[in-house]
Amino acid sequence: xxxxxxxxxxxxxxxxxxxxxxxxxxxxxxxxxxxxxxxxxxxxxxxxxxxxxxxxxxxxxxxxxxxxxxxxxxxxxxxxxxxxxxxxxxxxxxxxxxxxxxxxxxxxxxxxxxxxxxxxxxxxxxxxxxxxxxxxxxxxxxxxxxxxxxxxxxxxxxxxxxxxxxxxxxxxxxxxxxxxxxxxxxxxxxxxxxxxxxxxxxxxxxxxxxxxxxxxxxxxxxxxxxxxxxxxxxxxxxxxxxxxxxxxxxxxxxxxxxxxxxxxxxxxxxxxxxxxxx
Numbered sequence: 382x383x384x385x386x387x388x389x390x391x392x393x394x395x396x397x398x399x400x401x402x403x404x405x406x407x408x409x410x411x412x413x414x415x416x417x418x419x420x421x422x423x424x425x426x427x428x429x430x431x432x433x434x435x436x437x438x439x440x441x442x443x444x445x446x447x448x449x450x451x452x453x454x455x456x457x458x459x460x461x462x463x464x465x466x467x468x469x470x471x472x473x474x475x476x477x478x479x480x481x482x483x484x485x486x487x488x489x490x491x492x493x494x495x496x497x498x499x500x501x502x503x504x505x506x507x508x509x510x511x512x513x514x515x516x517x518x519x520x521x522x523x524x525x526x527x528x529x530x531x532x533x534x535x536x537x538x539x540x541x542x543x544x545x546x547x548x549x550x551x552x553x554x555x556x557x558x559x560x561x562x563x564x565x566x567x568x569x570x571x572x573x574x575x576x577x578x579x580x581x582x583x584x585x586x587x588x589x590x591x592x593x594x595x596x597x598x599x600x601x602x603x604x605x606x607x608x609x610x611x612x613x614x615x616x617x618x619x620x621x622x623x624x625x626x627x628x629x630x631x632x633x634x635x636x637x638x639x640x641x642x643x644x645x646x647x648x649x650x651x652x653x654x655x656x657x658x659x
Contacts, residue, residue, distance in 0.1 A: 435472075461566075559629070
């Protein structure tokens with residue numbers, strides 16, 4: 382009986398130490414095709430793997446760069462729907478402050494007023510909302526966009542600062558927006574399940590008192606599964622600046638990985654070997 386009690390206490394302690402900022406994506410592998418994330422070529426020096434949790438549910442996965450204070454990529458399933466866009470409750474990740482902190486994303490002022498964190502503690506390894514306000518010609522560019530989700534809750538979960546980068550406003554509102562809302566609808570026609578990984582290549586400049594990196598490129602890759610076991614994959618990449626082209630170029634997965642390999646100086650594999658490269 383005593384032994385059983387000790388086991389229950391131990392299990393409780395392990396649960397209390399459970400973190401949504403994790404060493405691997407084992408808590409949320411469902412957002413990667415075949416449950417395999419991209420290879421290590423994209424990994425920053427000081428990474429945080431975040432199973433993005435809101436209202437006790439996982440909604441997507443993010444590899445986050447603590448030093449540059451931007452996400453490297455966010456991975457999710459493309460499941461658009463008719464739910465209205467929710468209020469923009471911009472949130473941060475408590476477990477970047479303390480790995481044993483609240484498991485759900487939360488607004489910074491709630492962490493300060495209700496959980497006794499300081500603003501400096503929050504800012505140590507992530508961006509806060511005030512740092513994105515007033516940036517000239519730059520938007521909070523989602524890697525996992527609200528428009529790619531079917532429910533209000535999932536849309537709300539996209540509004541965390543661990544899921545956005547400083548993105549050129551013209552690009553975000555025109556060419557990139559068209560890719561997210563038009564090209565993706567066209568490319569996913571007939572797909573049963575579509576896995577998406579969208580990322581940002583770190584740049585050489587910073588904003589907000591040199592705290593937040595401004596990416597040099599924004600990219601996205603998708604792998605579509607049909608009911609017949611047929612698969613197709615594609616991607617796009619563009620410099621993070623005003624783009625005068627009418628549409629972003631749609632590339633094969635292999636072409637996108639080749640371009641990322643050149644930018645990262647290491648072989649990049651986004652979907653392991655599961656999706657066609659041609």
